[in-house]
Amino acid sequence: MTLPRLLASLLALACTLPAFAGMEKESHSSRGGFFFAMLTPDVEQVIARFNDKAPLQQLAQHCNTGKAVFALQTGAKYQCKAEVFKNASGAEQWESAGVTVQGLARQSDRREYGLFSLTPPATPGWDVRKIEPEHRTGLQAYLQSDTRRFGWLQPQLRWESALSVRLPQATADARTTLVVPGKVVRDVNAFYEAQRHHVFVRKQDAYVYMGEVPGAPDGYVDIDGNDLPGLVVEEGCDGWCISLWSLTGGLRQLGTFGGH
Template identity: 50%
Template sequence: MVLRLRVAALLLGLAVVGPAAAGEESESHISRPGLFFAWLSPDLGAVVVRADDAAHLRALARHCRAGRPVFALQTGEKYPCQIEVPKDPSGGEQWEEVRATVQGGPARSNTRQYRLFSIAPPLTTQWTTRPIAAPEVQALEGVLRSDARLRAAVRSPLKLAAATVVHKSGGQDLAILVPGKLVQDRAGGYHARRHHVFTKDRKGYAYQGDVPAKVASFVDLDGAELPGLVVSEGCDGWCITLWSLAGGLRPVGRFGGH
């Protein structure tokens, strides 16, 4: 069994999403081009969308202004979109940010609904999830016993028997999500259980790091065998982060607001 311990360099601007103050607009910031978070319900208003490169915002604006739909990566459904670009006093467009609205139709519940949207349809929307099997638990126990650095990085005992295994339909590569430490701040309205992420491919098992809370949904970011992870923390508002497993676990986006 080969263990490949990867320590992901966390980008502080992406790793933690603090909730916006009451009355502030929701914000989406994703480093990948063509992706953004937004609300489905129209009465929640526009989302401020930022990107690492203004060219990503220009491409999104061209797409929506041409009347082309965006696709929810969680479901593959397509929706009409609108983009508003702020202007300076002389009427010139400013591309530090744009405001995006996605027409989601009638509300399906009393709960606010958000999605991760893309200008291109996802290759995969169906991910198979199952409880971890006994041989997989034993394999991870062996990995932990054999690597002192990994045990030090994990720090607290893992609930291996409670882990969830995720893979693409028909795929061989696995993502294994193991519940870890519960973090609470009752005064601040925060609660989340850290989850440790292992992967398994033809080379063996690898520890990738941890995400701040339970995964809310799995998405296809780049057509790879392993899913992107949409993680939702319990906070005073909405604290959503997007994580990629391509080349190691790392945060690539955030969404927050009230």
């Protein structure tokens, strides 16, 4: 290949591929139908990725045929666009797509992200309040009943900031999620600071420890269509460090959002 042709190929490649990781905001989801994007009026693309190409193709087709997406924190409807990247020969590359949304403008000057779904959430808002005294007493008794398992955890918990999360107008037999702040982790050299939070589920008078999330919940969202919320968790870092967690079937991470 001659030098001019080589330079032309490299230029075409640079114009069709997304920027290197760390320069772009990136959304990754292990479950199709969910993605992070910047809120209006911010029009910066977020690079959306999934574990395989089928959910990415579904997202691109959904957005580019004019169908609406929904902000899970509010239930608000948005329009979306998905740019499918191509290689130097013009073939579509299904590793990622550049996504933007347009809709209700954010209410502050601070740049904000949103978690979006291809379908409207059954529960756009959760009943979040300070933990009730009887729930705190019951949870403390649960922890004290097994000091071998929870002895390390009890000194870390900050009960004054503990929260209760449940469905609006929940029935008597509905589960309640209890979120209790724990220790603060700092790494000054890495510009990192986050407070671990511990998650429990209460059903009637029984308690179950679900596990620890790495930061503070920034929102509670309906991702499973039941009485357990998904947790959108934020860690303090040099940029955006957001993760999405599900409680259904056990605590597990479903997605991330990061970048500068």
